[in-house]
Amino acid sequence: xxxxxxxxxxxxxxxxxxxxxxxxxxxxxxxxxxxxxxxxxxxxxxxxxxxxxxxxxxxxxxxxxxxxxxxxxxxxxxxxxxxxxxxxxxxxxxxxxxxxxxxxxxxxxxxxxxxxxxxxxxxxxxxxxxxxxxxxxxxxxxxxxxxxxxxxxxxxxxxxxxxxxxxxxxxxxxxxxxxxxxxxxxxxxxxxxxxxxxxxxxxxxxxxxxxxxxxxxxxxxxxxxxxxxxxxxxxxxxxxxxxxxxxxxxxxxxxxxxxxxxxxxxxxxxxxxxxxxxxxxxxxxxxxxxxxxxxxxxxxxxxxxxxxxxxxxxxxxxxxxxxxxxxxxxxxxxxxxxxxxxxxxxxxxxxxxxxxxxxxxxxxxxxxxxxxxxxxxxxxxxxxxxxxxxxxxxxxxxxxxxxxxxxxxxxxxxxxxxxxxxxxxxxxxxxxxxxxxxxxxxxxxxxxxxxxxxxxxxxxxxxxxxxxxxxxxxxxxxxxxxxxxxxxxxxxxxxxxxxxxxxxxxxxxxxxxxxxxxxxxxxxxxxxxxxx
Numbered sequence: 001x002x003x004x005x006x007x008x009x010x011x012x013x014x015x016x017x018x019x020x021x022x023x024x025x026x027x028x029x030x031x032x033x034x035x036x037x038x039x040x041x042x043x044x045x046x047x048x049x050x051x052x053x054x055x056x057x058x059x060x061x062x063x064x065x066x067x068x069x070x071x072x073x074x075x076x077x078x079x080x081x082x083x084x085x086x087x088x089x090x091x092x093x094x095x096x097x098x099x100x101x102x103x104x105x106x107x108x109x110x111x112x113x114x115x116x117x118x119x120x121x122x123x124x125x126x127x128x129x130x131x132x133x134x135x136x137x138x139x140x141x142x143x144x145x146x147x148x149x150x151x152x153x154x155x156x157x158x159x160x161x162x163x164x165x166x167x168x169x170x171x172x173x174x175x176x177x178x179x180x181x182x183x184x185x186x187x188x189x190x191x192x193x194x195x196x197x198x199x200x201x202x203x204x205x206x207x208x209x210x211x212x213x214x215x216x217x218x219x220x221x222x223x224x225x226x227x228x229x230x231x232x233x234x235x236x237x238x239x240x241x242x243x244x245x246x247x248x249x250x251x252x253x254x255x256x257x258x259x260x261x262x263x264x265x266x267x268x269x270x271x272x273x274x275x276x277x278x279x280x281x282x283x284x285x286x287x288x289x290x291x292x293x294x295x296x297x298x299x300x301x302x303x304x305x306x307x308x309x310x311x312x313x314x315x316x317x318x319x320x321x322x323x324x325x326x327x328x329x330x331x332x333x334x335x336x337x338x339x340x341x342x343x344x345x346x347x348x349x350x351x352x353x354x355x356x357x358x359x360x361x362x363x364x365x366x367x368x369x370x371x372x373x374x375x376x377x378x379x380x381x382x383x384x385x386x387x388x389x390x391x392x393x394x395x396x397x398x399x400x401x402x403x404x405x406x407x408x409x410x411x412x413x414x415x416x417x418x419x420x421x422x423x424x425x426x427x428x429x430x431x432x433x434x435x436x437x438x439x440x441x442x443x444x445x446x447x448x449x450x451x452x453x454x455x456x457x458x459x460x461x462x463x464x465x466x467x468x469x470x471x472x473x474x475x476x477x478x479x480x481x482x483x484x485x486x487x488x489x490x491x492x493x494x495x496x497x498x499x500x501x502x503x504x505x506x507x508x509x510x511x512x513x514x515x516x517x518x519x520x521x522x523x524x525x526x527x528x529x530x531x532x
Contacts, residue, residue, distance in 0.1 A: 123177025132437015313443025
């Protein structure tokens with residue numbers, strides 16, 4: 001800790017030496033205190049009792065958040081985000097079980113069932129784009145609450161659907177998907193902007209690490225509570241995530257990084273004071289920060305960021321959801337077990353994936369995002385190719401397909417805990433939520449295109465529910481391997497390493513993408529100096 005603090009202090013003194021005089025800045029500014037004594041070596045500006053302190057650093061970083069250990073409020077925020085995302089996917093997946101219950105009594109046609117299944121996925125794609133953009137314009141906290149309320153109320157409202165009301169059911173599923181797609185792209189930036197840079201990879205990954213438990217809760221609820229409370233009772237459980245929204249509404253302030261980029265330094269000061277549980281007068285603010293209010297299309301100025309996040313998202317989701325769709329059926333087919341036994345065996349595949357997420361998240365802070373992501377997707381590619389080659393082989397009477405699938409799934413799931421938080425870091429603060437939302441939404445096309453491709457490969461089943469056949473295993477896994485390899489290659493280029501960088505350093509890193517050959521920025525933005 002001492003070495004890390006010394007480095008931080010040295011950088012702060014250097015930043016102070018680079019500071020411009022008060023009258024040299026152009027654009028809209030809050031007045032800075034120019035008559036203060038030179039800061040001491042510990043990097044704090046002298047101030048009187050009760051007077052706010054000023055930090056001589058530039059950029060939208062908060063040195064106190066970076067240098068202090070996690071406290072109970074930061075842990076509470078992370079817990080709220082984890083529960084919100086986990087319960088969100090509980091809502092999202094529980095309807096798949098409910099559909100098996102109502103399809104018979106409601107006499108649903110293929111088209112009606114397809115409509116119900118598709119609406120949630122389409123809603124998630126739309127929600128990712130919309131709420132990502134709104135979170136950059138109106139704030140992370142407001143959109144976090146909005147998305148939770150939307151999918152919670154939408155799921156709870158399913159209990160009021162009249163018998164046979166497949167159209168209303170499907171439209172409410174669209175609403176649920178709309179909220180689900182929005183939450184996952186809003187809560188990651190919210191958490192990342194409240195935690196230390198050195199642990200941002202792992203703590204950001206925690207938000208998506210427990211997603212598999214959400215689907216597991218959905219399965220358990222359907223199996224054990226369904227016979228007792230019926231499908232309407234099950235969907236009422238979808239109101240539970242709203243409790244997370246109440247906590248965020250009453251306790252958690254807006255992201256200080258977002259606030260200071262909006263030209264609201266005093267609100268940022270109060271936000272930092274809350275998360276660190278210190279008086280506002282002790283909060284150290286950045287001295288000079290660019291005020292940024294970007295438009296959605298501004299993300300395309302960051303070409304490497306868009307290229308990496310969109311391609312990586314599509315490639316990973318294409319392979320992940322395609323294999324997940326066929327997984328239990330292929331276990332039953334290759335091992336000669338019943339569907340019930342195959343479902344039980346798939347639990348160990350899911351557990352391997354959960355372990356992979358933990359390892360991937362930890363490794364991203366130690367070895368870097370690019371190395372960890374590359375290793376995860378190369379491991380997944382090798383396993384997928386091995387299945388394509390040896391899916392019919394056995395050793396000691398055990399089909400090779402199953403152990404290889406467990407290993408490959410661990411690598412593939414590890415890429416998720418690296419990827420989504422990394423996508424968030426691949427954009428500057430002003431466009432961060434829009435960038436990760438667009439990437440997640442674009443990648444969501446893999447959930448639709450993947451099943452359609454499998455239907456073509458297998459030549460059986462439907463576009464929505466392609467039927468797995470033994471002859472299709474090889475070609476299908478070669479298809480998955482292509483996308484897994486593509487995802488691996490994106491970590492070589494156009495990815496940019498973000499490990500350990502502060503929010504200010506990330507902003508500067510990405511602004512370098514939009515410089516002209518002469519070194520001048522393509523657009524000038526007003527500077528904001530925090531008032532004391």
